[in-house]
Amino acid sequence: NAGVMQNPRHLVRRRGQEARLRCSPMKGHSHVYWYRQLPEEGLKFMVYLQKENIIDESGMPKERFSAEFPKEGPSILRIQQVVRGDSAAYFCASSPIRYREYEQYFGPGTRLTVT
């Protein structure tokens, strides 16, 4: 029973390039959450998606960032025209049901470095 999978684990991009981060939730989970962890900080919520729907994007920067969770395939967090400040660890979590207390299982994270 595989856990939440994220790829790539490490991603290096030059300023101005696009970054695509993928998240495959646990089997049977249809709710996906993305969090960002800046160096020496805790995780900060970015967006919550269900299949084909963005439910809560209150933590997403207004520009350059987008997320999707298509009917088939992984959830994608897309960062256009990356800047150095986007360097961070990006974690995906999934859960089987909305509003269940602790059932958000985290993936291993993608470490994005912008040079």
Next chain:
Amino acid sequence: AQKITQTQPGMFVQEKEAVTLDCTYDTSDPSYGLFWYKQPSSGEMIFLIYQGSYDQQNATEGRYSLNFQKARKSANLVISASQLGDSAMYFCAMREIGDDKIIFGKGTRLHILP
């Protein structure tokens, strides 16, 4: 306003001693859940323990226990008989029931000394 406060940026503890990691939280919602996560140097987030706001007893999971003091809005993590493998970053977190996101504190870096 900061919702989760971890006042200890770093701690050094001798192996086999017990350690308490402090966490205070702020919410006006009567229903919420409190979590502790461990983040070792490899970077993954490992769920340790959960406490619901209406739970009557303090949560325990093996060597981990959560000292929940509701009136003080305190949710300290206690690790008994610490081990070298406990060296990691520890995050306290909260989720208000009915909200989608988990809110994390800034973390405490724990070093276990041999």
